[in-house]
Structures are given as C-alpha cells and as structure tokens.
Amino acid sequence: MDSNQSDRRRFLKQASATVAVGAAGFVAGAQLPAKAQQAESQPAGTDEHVHRVPPRRGARYSLDHMTHYTPLQDYAGIITPAPLHFMQQHSSEYPEIDPKEHRLTIHGLVDRPLVFSMDDLKRLPSVSRIHFVECHGNSSPAIHASRDPKMGLPVQFIHGMASTSEWAGVPLSVLLNEAGLKKNGTWLVLEGADAGKFSHTLPVGKALDDCFVAYGQNGEPLRVEQGFPIRLLVPGWEGPFNVKYLRHIKVVDEPYNTWNESMNHSVSRPDLGGKARWYHFQWAAKSVITRPSAGMEMRKGYVQITGLAWSGAGKVSKVEVSTDGGKNWREARLDGPVVPKAHTRFNYDWEWNGQEAMIQSRCIDETGDVQPSMAELAEHWGYTMADWQKPEKPRAIHMNAIQPWKINRDGSISDAMFA
Amino acid sequence: MQCSLKLLIPALVLIAPVALAQTSARKFPNVGQPLSQAEIQSFDHMIGPEGKELPAGHGTAKEGAVIFANRCEVCHGKNGENGITHHLVAGSPGKPYRGPFYGVEKDGPSYFPYPTIAWDYINRAMPAPNPGSLKPDEVYSLVAFLYYRNGIINENDVMDQNSLPKVVMPNRNGFVPAKPVYPPEKKPSWW
Numbered sequence: 001m002d003s004n005q006s007d008r009r010r011f012l013k014q015a016s017a018t019v020a021v022g023a024a025g026f027v028a029g030a031q032l033p034a035k036a037q038q039a040e041s042q043p044a045g046t047d048e049h050v051h052r053v054p055p056r057r058g059a060r061y062s063l064d065h066m067t068h069y070t071p072l073q074d075y076a077g078i079i080t081p082a083p084l085h086f087m088q089q090h091s092s093e094y095p096e097i098d099p100k101e102h103r104l105t106i107h108g109l110v111d112r113p114l115v116f117s118m119d120d121l122k123r124l125p126s127v128s129r130i131h132f133v134e135c136h137g138n139s140s141p142a143i144h145a146s147r148d149p150k151m152g153l154p155v156q157f158i159h160g161m162a163s164t165s166e167w168a169g170v171p172l173s174v175l176l177n178e179a180g181l182k183k184n185g186t187w188l189v190l191e192g193a194d195a196g197k198f199s200h201t202l203p204v205g206k207a208l209d210d211c212f213v214a215y216g217q218n219g220e221p222l223r224v225e226q227g228f229p230i231r232l233l234v235p236g237w238e239g240p241f242n243v244k245y246l247r248h249i250k251v252v253d254e255p256y257n258t259w260n261e262s263m264n265h266s267v268s269r270p271d272l273g274g275k276a277r278w279y280h281f282q283w284a285a286k287s288v289i290t291r292p293s294a295g296m297e298m299r300k301g302y303v304q305i306t307g308l309a310w311s312g313a314g315k316v317s318k319v320e321v322s323t324d325g326g327k328n329w330r331e332a333r334l335d336g337p338v339v340p341k342a343h344t345r346f347n348y349d350w351e352w353n354g355q356e357a358m359i360q361s362r363c364i365d366e367t368g369d370v371q372p373s374m375a376e377l378a379e380h381w382g383y384t385m386a387d388w389q390k391p392e393k394p395r396a397i398h399m400n401a402i403q404p405w406k407i408n409r410d411g412s413i414s415d416a417m418f419a
Numbered sequence: 420m421q422c423s424l425k426l427l428i429p430a431l432v433l434i435a436p437v438a439l440a441q442t443s444a445r446k447f448p449n450v451g452q453p454l455s456q457a458e459i460q461s462f463d464h465m466i467g468p469e470g471k472e473l474p475a476g477h478g479t480a481k482e483g484a485v486i487f488a489n490r491c492e493v494c495h496g497k498n499g500e501n502g503i504t505h506h507l508v509a510g511s512p513g514k515p516y517r518g519p520f521y522g523v524e525k526d527g528p529s530y531f532p533y534p535t536i537a538w539d540y541i542n543r544a545m546p547a548p549n550p551g552s553l554k555p556d557e558v559y560s561l562v563a564f565l566y567y568r569n570g571i572i573n574e575n576d577v578m579d580q581n582s583l584p585k586v587v588m589p590n591r592n593g594f595v596p597a598k599p600v601y602p603p604e605k606k607p608s609w610w
Contacts, residue, residue, distance in 0.1 A: 063494075063504045091544075105454060105462065111443060113454035120450045178451060180443045187601075189465050195550050197543040199465060203601035248462060255599045256467045259540035262531050266594065274519040275592075278599040394521040 057084065058152030058160060065090045068225070069160035072290045072308065073153050078130070078343040080163035082218045087225045088135045088161065088239065090260070091196030095245055099229040102193070104175075104213065108251035111180030118215070118229055121170050127212055128168035129235065130342045132310050134283055135161035136238035136265060139399040141374070141388035144417050154294035154415045159403065162310070164343035167233050168216035172207045176251075185251035189258065190232060192245040199258035200243050200265075202234060204251070206281075210235050213246060236282050236312030236341035238398065240265050268394040271382040283312030285371045286400040287319055287346070287363035298352055298411040305332070305348040311365035312341060318364040319346040325358035325404065326373065332361065340366075352407065358416055360404040374401040374417060389418060466539035470584030473538065476555030477579035480572075483564025486557050490546045498568055499527065508568045515570035515589040528562075529569045532594055534586035538562050559583070 058069035068087040070080055080086075099118045107113040138161035144154070151157035181204065188207055192198040202211070214233045215222060222228040227244025234241040240260060255261075255278075266276040287309035292298055305323075309316045315338055320329040332348040346361065362371040377399070378385055387393045406416035466472045487499070496502030507527040510516030516529045524530065528537045542558045544550045553561070563578040572578075572586060 091547075105459075107454060107459050107463065112445070113459055114451040115454050115458070116451045123450050124447060174446075177443075178445050178447060180445075189467070191465055191543075195544070195547070197550065199543075201599070205601055248465070250463070250465055252467060254467065254469075256465060257533060257536065257599075258465065259531075259536050259544070262533070262536055263525065268518075268520050268525070268593075269595075272595050274521075275595045276520065277595055281601070281603055392521060394519075 058150065058156045060148065060151055060157075061092075063092065066092055067161070069152055069156045070163045071152055071156045072160050072162075072288070073155050073293060073296070076306075076345075078164050078308070078337070078339070078345050079218060080165055080343075082165065082220065082223055082226070085133075085163040085165060085217070085223075085226060086135065086138075086161045088137075089194075089225060090198055091194045093195060094224045095194045096224075097193060097229060097245060102229050102247070104230065104247060104249070106175060106179040106249045106251070108189075108249075109182040109185035109253060110176075110251050111182065112178070114175075114179050116175070121213060121215060121230065124170045124174055126168055127171055128166055128216070129210075129212070129233070130164060130166045130337075130339045131233060131235045132162055132164045132283075132341065132343050133233070133242055134163075134239055134310075136240060136279070136397045138162050138239075139286075139288075139401070139403075141396050141399065141418070144415055145389060153296070155288060155290050155403075158415070158417075159288045161239070162308075162343075164308075164310075165217045166219070167212070167214040169212045169214035169230070169233065172211040172213060172232075175213065175249075176204075176207065179251070181251060184253045187252050187255050189250045189252055189256040190243040190246060191248040191250075192227070192243050193247040194245045198240075198243060198245075198260060199256075200241050200261055201255045201257065202232075202241055203255075206234065206237070236314075238265070238279055238281065238283065240279070267397050269381060270387075270394065271380060274394075280398045281312075283310070283398075284400050285309075285311045285313070285316075285363040285365040285369040287316075287361045287371055288403045289321070289359055289361050289405060292359070292407070292413055293405050294413050294415040296413050298407055298413060300352055300354045300411075303350045303352050305350050305359060305361075307332075307346055307361050308343045309334075309346055309361065309363040310341070310343050311363060311367075311369065313365050313367045313369060314340045315366045316344040316346075316363055317366045319344075319361055320364070321346075321348040321350075321359065321361050323350060323357050323359050326360060326402075329362070354409065356409055357407040358404050359407065360402050362402050371400055371402055377401050385418065464539075464543055466535045466542075468533040468535055468584075470535045470538075470580070473535070473580045473583065474555045475580055476559050477577050478556050478558070478560025478563050479577055480560075480564045480567035480574045482556075483560035483562070483567075486561055487564050490553075491561070494547065499565060507565055510570040510589070512567055512574065513570050517589050518593060520590065520593065527569065528565050528571065528588075530590050530593070532588060532591050534562075534566075534571075534583055534588055537565060538583060 060067045066089045070086045104116045188202045211234050215230050230246050231244040265279045268276045289307040309319045319332040321332045322329045332346040335345040338344050404416040406414045494504050499507030505526040506523045509524040509529040520530050559578040566572040
C-alpha cells in the first residue's frame with residue numbers, strides 16, 4: 001500500500017503513461033484525479049455524503065489508490081471531523097451504493113445464513129464508541145522524504161493516516177449470534193462492495209470481543225470515502241481490517257489470505273531472513289507532537305506543546321515529553337477524555353529560550369508498553385538508521401517510532417527522524 | 420459450604436444443554452431474512468487457500484496470452500511487465516523467482532503464498548475498469564498465463580478446479596508464521 005519509494009517511481013511512470021492512455025480515452029483509472037476531485041467538490045444527488053474539499057486536506061492520487069491525510073496539526077481535542085478523517089481507497093474510485101438496496105449477508109459455518117438490510121441493522125441494539133482507525137502504512141520511514149506540497153505539513157503526511165471518530169453501529173457479536181456460529185467457525189472473511197472488492201480476514205475471537213458494523217460517524221451517516229453505508233470497525237487493529245462498503249461476511253475455519261492481506265498487508269523483514277510477517281493485528285503504544293511541528297514557526301517564551309497518543313491495547317496511561325533529544329523526559333498532562341483505543345490529547349507547558357532544541361513525545365499504555373525510538377526499531381529489524389529509507393530495502397509498515405522535531409535558532413522547525 | 424458435589428453434578432448436567440441452546444438461539448427473529456442456498460451460491464465468490472469455492476472451468480497459458488493482450492496489457496504491460504501499474508511478473512518461464520521480495524518483485528503472483536489468490540483477485544477485481552466480467556474459463560486461462568510467465572507452471576499445464584489448488588507456489592515458505600494465528604504470541608511493541 002505504502003511502498004512510497006516504489007509508489008513514487010510508479011507514479012512518475014504513470015503520470016507520463018496516463019497522458020497517452022488518457023488520450024486514447026480508455027482507462028477509467030487514468031481520469032482518476034479529476035474524477036476524485038469532482039466527487040469531492042460536488043455534494044449532490046447520491047453523492048450527498050461527499051464533502052467539499054476541506055482546507056489543508058492533504059491528498060495523493062495514483063492509479064492504484066487514493067489517499068487523504070488528516071491535518072493533525074490543525075485540530076484540537078481528540079475527535080477528527082469526519083471530512084478530515086484519513087482515507088486509503090484502493091479501487092481508485094468511490095462506489096455509489098444505494099442504501100435502500102445495500103445488503104449485508106452472513107453465511108458459511110453458521111446455523112442460519114442471514115441477510116440484513118440497512119433498515120434491519122438500524123433496528124438492532126447499537127453501540128457508539130470513540131476509536132482511532134490507522135492505516136498500517138502510517139508513519140512509514142520512506143514517507144519522511146516526501147516533498148509534495150499537496151500532501152500537507154510533515155506531521156500530516158507522515159502521521160496523518162490515523163484519525164479518531166465516534167462510530168456507531170451494531171456489534172458483530174449481535175449479528176453473529178443471530179446467524180449462530182458453528183464450533184469450527186474460527187475466522188471471518190469480509191468483502192466490500194467497492195470495485196476492488198477489498199477483502200480481509202478477521203479472527204472470530206476479536207469479532208466477538210469489540211468489533212461492530214458502523215453506519216454512523218460523529219453523529220451523521222458514514223461519508224462515502226469512509227464506507228457508506230456501512231463499514232467494519234475493528235478497534236485498535238491495523239486499518240485494513242476495517243473493511244468499508246461491507247457486504248459479505250463468510251464464517252470459515254482458516255485465514256483466507258485474500259490478495260490485499262497477502263500482498264499489501266505483509267512485509268518482508270531482514271531480521272526474519274527476508275521472510276514476511278503477516279499482519280500484526282493490534283497497534284502498539286504510539287504518540288506524536290502535532291504542534292509545534294515541522295514547517296511551523298516558533299516564538300520565544302511560552303509554548304504549549306500538544307499532541308496525540310494512542311494504543312491498540314487500551315488506554316494511554318502516560319505521555320512523556322523530552323525537549324533535549326531524549327535525555328530527560330517529563331510527564332505531560334493528559335487532557336481528557338482518556339478513552340481506550342482512541343486518540344488521547346496531551347499538553348505540556350514549555351518555555352523556549354531561542355536555542356536549538358529537539359522535542360519528542362513517548363506513550364506508555366495501560367499494559368506498560370513503551371513507545372520505542374526509531375533506533376530501537378532499527379536494532380530489532382537488523383537495520384542501520386540509513387537502511388529505513390533505502391529503496392532496495394524492504395519497506396516498513398506498522399511503525400510506531402518516537403517522532404523527534406528539531407527546533408532551529410531561527411525559529412524554524414524540521415523533521416529530525418532521519419536528520 | 421455444605422452443598423454436596425453429588426447434588427451439584429446432576430443439576431449442572433441438566434442446565435448445560437439448556438444454556439448452550441440459549442447462546443445459539445436468535446434474539447431478534449423479527450430482524451433479517453434467511454438466505455437460500457441459491458442466493459448464497461450467487462455471491463459466494465471469496466476463494467480460500469484450499470480452493471473449495473472454485474467453480475468448474477479450465478484454461479491454459481496459450482489461451483490466457485490472448486485474453487491478457489486484449490484486456491490486461493494496457494495497464495499491466497506486455498506479458499505483465501513494465502506496465503503503468505503493478506508488475507505481474509518476477510522470474511521467467513522455467514525460472515521461478517525466489518526472493519528477496521523487497522520492491523516491485525512483491526507485486527504479482529510470485530509473491531503469493533497460495534495458488535488460489537491470483538484466481539480470486541482477478542475474478543473479483545480485474546480488469547480494473549470492468550471487474551467481475553470474466554468467465555471462469557478466462558480466469559483459469561489468465562492465471563495459467565501468469566503462472567507460466569512467472570515460471571511457476573509449464574506452458575501446457577491445464578488449470579482447473581482440481582489442478583489449481585495443487586500448484587506449488589515458490590514463496591509458500593516466505594511467511595512467518597506459516598499461517599496467521601490468533602491470538603498471536605505476546606510480542607513487545609517493536610514486533
């Protein structure tokens with residue numbers, strides 16, 4: 001998904017090829033950026049859940065996917081406004097689904113295969129929960145090198161494929177109980193109704209624990225780019241599990257390893273002799289300072305350092321901030337509410353004396369998990385720091401490294417992860 | 420407590436089947452409709468690693484080459500190489516690619532752990548402008564063509580319901596653990 005080096009190579013190639021193909025008037029994907037933009041700027045008819053392009057929406061469109069980055073630097077509190085929620089769309093266009101016609105089926109290893117209309121789903125007991133969703137490619141080492149101004153500020157395009165919303169819908173446990181799970185039904189395989197039929201496997205244990213079929217986001221119906229009319233919410237786990245435009249759930253007895261999970265959702269690891277890990281399931285402890293951050297200007301004197309911390313394992317129990325490159329750490333204030341598997345806002349009061357400084361945050365979650373530095377991650381991967389960004393090395397996904405921002409004497413701020 | 424075990428055991432035996440029946444009974448029978456076998460067959464297209472859902476049909480690399488040139492080449496390039504999007508070939512006929520999978524080699528069937536994955540994806544998601552338009556024979560042929568170009572099968576091998584799931588993928592052992600397991604081992608955050 002976010003093989004950014006190769007994506008950029010690809011994109012350059014596509015950009016030139018697109019002209020040729022577009023001229024032939026053939027390939028749907030070739031007209032994609034225009035089409036995507038049109039979809040976003042014209043809320044009308046069946047597109048009523050499509051938003052206007054919000055200010056500072058960072059975006060990247062290519063033939064094989066479209067990405068929107070949340071401008072983490074711009075918002076306060078913990079809730080991401082729905083139009084600013086990040087998006088990673090594989091089939092390069094949004095499906096137009098009539099909610100009256102949309103159906104969710106459950107079949108496979110169940111006693112009673114069932115089909116639910118949207119009306120059915122809304123009649124069932126519901127939950128609303130505040131949770132983050134995060135792309136497994138968020139914060140990837142390769143993306144630090146991006147210089148595309150359309151993608152926004154560094155904190156936005158590096159870490160902005162994570163957002164938090166209040167999601168509302170029906171627990172999967174309610175739906176699966178209606179269908180009646182057979183004993184050997186241990187995994188689900190889920191299919192979306194988008195052109196690419198985005199599919200994913202989910203273990204039944206997690207499904208029954210806290211997953212739900214969401215039809216609402218922040219008090220309104222889902223937006224089309226978030227899976228209208230329904231998507232799966234898999235709290236705390238990597239983004240691809242949260243299948244959008246959900247239409248089929250099949251109960252099976254082994255992981256199905258659909259194309260997306262085999263190809264995009266696995267990553268070769270030097271520490272495993274080049275073998276790939278399947279998905280990692282849960283996100284670990286993570287945080288980032290959103291202001292001040294790279295691309296902004298410092299002013300001498302009082303500075304509120306603010307940011308977001310989160311963990312797929314549960315609640316954030318502590319966030320620490322360092323202003324000297326990690327030598328000393330002091331506890332930041334958690335600015336409630338502190339919700340499990342959701343962004344938690346932290347603040348830290350600081351006085352900038354006009355000298356060079358390195359600011360960074362680290363998250364400690366309720367299981368005691370401590371957010372690692374990129375150098376620590378490198379050690380475990382069998383990498384040098386330089387290796388992270390080399391195109392000939394495996395791209396890294398599922399990153400939760402500490403993000404250092406460097407404050408220069410002139411008040412400018414830069415990304416110091418690999419500096 | 421003075422409660423005798425002898426008394427408790429028969430009581431539990433009596434309660435247990437009732438409790439089990441209750442967890443699997445419907446709680447909201449007025450919501451949702453039963454699905455018929457025919458309905459299920461009409462959409463049961465996600466193919467697992469064993470290929471249980473594969474439909475009847477067959478195809479060879481030679482047949483696939485023609486379909487590929489007509490319907491896929493515009494995006495994926497001649498023989499699946501150097502197109503405007505994902506490369507579909509690593510290795511060459513007779514010479515499967517065995518890694519490392521660090522860059523574009525990861526695109527396409529040489530990387531896939533199971534032979535059914537390409538069939539499933541092409542069947543449901545390709546060709547990108549008109550997904551779902553291919554007939555089973557065409558999908559078997561396209562898969563045969565791609566596997567031949569990747570050096571995974573021979574040019575004359577026939578791909579069908581029985582032969583496809585038995586194809587040995589060169590990167591089958593390239594994953595840790597061999598199959599995803601849940602719950603996963605407890606791992607530290609850098610995992």
